[in-house]
Amino acid sequence: xxxIRILIVDDEKVIRDGVERAxxxxxxxxTKAESGERGIEIISAEGCDILLLDLMMPGIDGFAVLxxxxxxxxxxxxxxxxxxxxxxxxxxxxxQGAFDFVGKPFTPDYIRIxxxxxxxxxxxxxxxxxxxxxxxxxxxAINQEQSRLKTVFGCMVEAVIITDREGVVVHxxxxxxxxLEIQTDPVVGKPLAASIKDGAAVEMVFEAxxxxxxxxxxxxxxxISRRYLRAHCSPVRSSGGGILGSVTVFEDISTHKEIDRxxxxxVAMVAHELKAPLASIEQMIYALQVDCPYEALHSCNxxxxxxxxxxxxxxxxxxxxxxxSKLESGTVIFRLExxxxxxxxxxxxxxxxxxxxxxxxxxxxKPCPHDWWINVDYDHLRTAFLNIISNAVxxxxxxxxxxxxTSLAGGQACLVVRDSGIGIGKDDLPHIFDRxxxxxxxxxxxxxxxxxxxxxxxxxxxxxxxYIDVQSEPGVGTAFSLHFPLxxxxxxxxxxxxAVE
Numbered sequence: 001x002x003x004i005r006i007l008i009v010d011d012e013k014v015i016r017d018g019v020e021r022a023x024x025x026x027x028x029x030x031t032k033a034e035s036g037e038r039g040i041e042i043i044s045a046e047g048c049d050i051l052l053l054d055l056m057m058p059g060i061d062g063f064a065v066l067x068x069x070x071x072x073x074x075x076x077x078x079x080x081x082x083x084x085x086x087x088x089x090x091x092x093x094x095x096q097g098a099f100d101f102v103g104k105p106f107t108p109d110y111i112r113i114x115x116x117x118x119x120x121x122x123x124x125x126x127x128x129x130x131x132x133x134x135x136x137x138x139x140x141a142i143n144q145e146q147s148r149l150k151t152v153f154g155c156m157v158e159a160v161i162i163t164d165r166e167g168v169v170v171h172x173x174x175x176x177x178x179x180l181e182i183q184t185d186p187v188v189g190k191p192l193a194a195s196i197k198d199g200a201a202v203e204m205v206f207e208a209x210x211x212x213x214x215x216x217x218x219x220x221x222x223x224i225s226r227r228y229l230r231a232h233c234s235p236v237r238s239s240g241g242g243i244l245g246s247v248t249v250f251e252d253i254s255t256h257k258e259i260d261r262x263x264x265x266x267v268a269m270v271a272h273e274l275k276a277p278l279a280s281i282e283q284m285i286y287a288l289q290v291d292c293p294y295e296a297l298h299s300c301n302x303x304x305x306x307x308x309x310x311x312x313x314x315x316x317x318x319x320x321x322x323x324x325s326k327l328e329s330g331t332v333i334f335r336l337e338x339x340x341x342x343x344x345x346x347x348x349x350x351x352x353x354x355x356x357x358x359x360x361x362x363x364x365x366k367p368c369p370h371d372w373w374i375n376v377d378y379d380h381l382r383t384a385f386l387n388i389i390s391n392a393v394x395x396x397x398x399x400x401x402x403x404x405x406t407s408l409a410g411g412q413a414c415l416v417v418r419d420s421g422i423g424i425g426k427d428d429l430p431h432i433f434d435r436x437x438x439x440x441x442x443x444x445x446x447x448x449x450x451x452x453x454x455x456x457x458x459x460x461x462x463x464x465x466x467y468i469d470v471q472s473e474p475g476v477g478t479a480f481s482l483h484f485p486l487x488x489x490x491x492x493x494x495x496x497x498x499a500v501e
Contacts, residue, residue: 007038022108036060
């Protein structure tokens with residue numbers, strides 16, 4: 001593969017020069033552009049392999065450049081450069097086809113890691129294309145060409161396995177034995193299932209052959225090997241278009257996964273470090289309010305109340321970050337126990353009622369006439385319910401109405417929270433459970449939030465084998481429905497739990 005061509009498009013010279021210095025030690029051909037217009041001109045005239053693109057630029061912004069690239073030069077891998085304050089924009093860019101994003105400020109090592117991932121992807125694609133270009137050869141001819149392919153395969157760090165359409169291995173490179181930790185000898189001439197015991201990997205090969213399309217899967221350590229692997233399986237076609245077999249490339253992404261884990265650990269560490277001092281500040285402000293006559297005499301209480309509200313907002317953001325980090329890393333231990341559904345809701349309604357009354361909202365709670373139990377982690381589910389009901393209060397204008405109802409059907413308990421708030425547009429509705437996503441508009445401009453609450457709710461609900469549904473209409477209101485399987489609690493256990501309470 002020829003030298004990788006990288007184009008840096010950013011209106012800030014210091015960013016362009018900083019990225020260039022970070023990549024200077026690599027064998028990259030680097031070009032820079034100070035605007036989106038100039039970037040498009042360079043791509044049109046010279047092309048590039050990787051585009052490092054700033055989103056927020058005057059004139060043609062990064063989104064417009066990204067749209068042009070995906071329409072006219074789709075093979076280019078785009079890495080978005082953005083500030084941490086606009087992470088949601090980077091997420092939107094990735095949904096439009098960007099490969100990854102880098103937040104400002106960044107370190108040279110992180111730039112090199114992200115660009116390296118893009119380079120690895122390009123090389124894999126080039127190698128897969130090279131194999132597909134040989135589709136005119138029959139698999140018998142591929143066997144006869146082993147001497148020629150041996151040099152190519154021997155230099156590859158990725159594991160490569162070639163099978164016929166029956167799943168029998170006809171060729172592999174030396175890296176396959178090491179990365180896949182294959183113990184059988186020989187491998188060639190035997191079904192893939194004899195060397196790789198993981199059924200999902202074998203199924204992937206036949207899915208590519210039968211579906212005539214590229215299949216990509218990830219395999220956690222302990223499934224195929226002790227490494228974290230990403231596999232790309234492509235069908236091999238004859239000159240007439242028939243399927244001859246498959247080529248599977250296994251890439252070791254353990255390092256990338258470790259970097260992702262380190263990022264999650266960093267978020268958790270920062271959140272922990274912020275939480276303690278903020279909680280102390282909140283307590284000190286409260287102490288000033290209740291213990292100092294000067295405060296009431298000089299009308300400082302209103303200011304202190306606003307300070308407490310903002311401090312609690314920060315504490316809630318940190319709590320959401322911590323919970324999401326734990327849920328995504330799989331380190332959350334759910335302590336499941338039978339809990340009376342009405343008990344959780346009564347506690348939450350007591351909390352949100354003062355907030356609703358301060359806005360003149362009518363809060364109606366219509367509980368199911370029957371007692372019902374769910375097997376849950378009380379604290380986590382309480383947080384999810386509180387997020388949903390608090391959102392209803394937050395996004396319902398003064399004088400509005402909120403209805404909370406529960407029902408039982410088909411072994412499921414259902415909680416419905418319906419408001420007469422501002423509603424959600426149909427374009428935004430599919431994204432409301434994405435991290436950091438917030439509906440933008442005049443009606444939400446004055447409402448604070450991190451965009452993490454609903455992502456946390458969805459993770460908690462699904463962790464309890466439940467599901468969540470939402471229906472909304474702008475200007476009319478929104479209804480969230482949360483469904484959970486009922487717990488099987490016998491009468492004796494119910495009496496015992498009630499006695500403890």
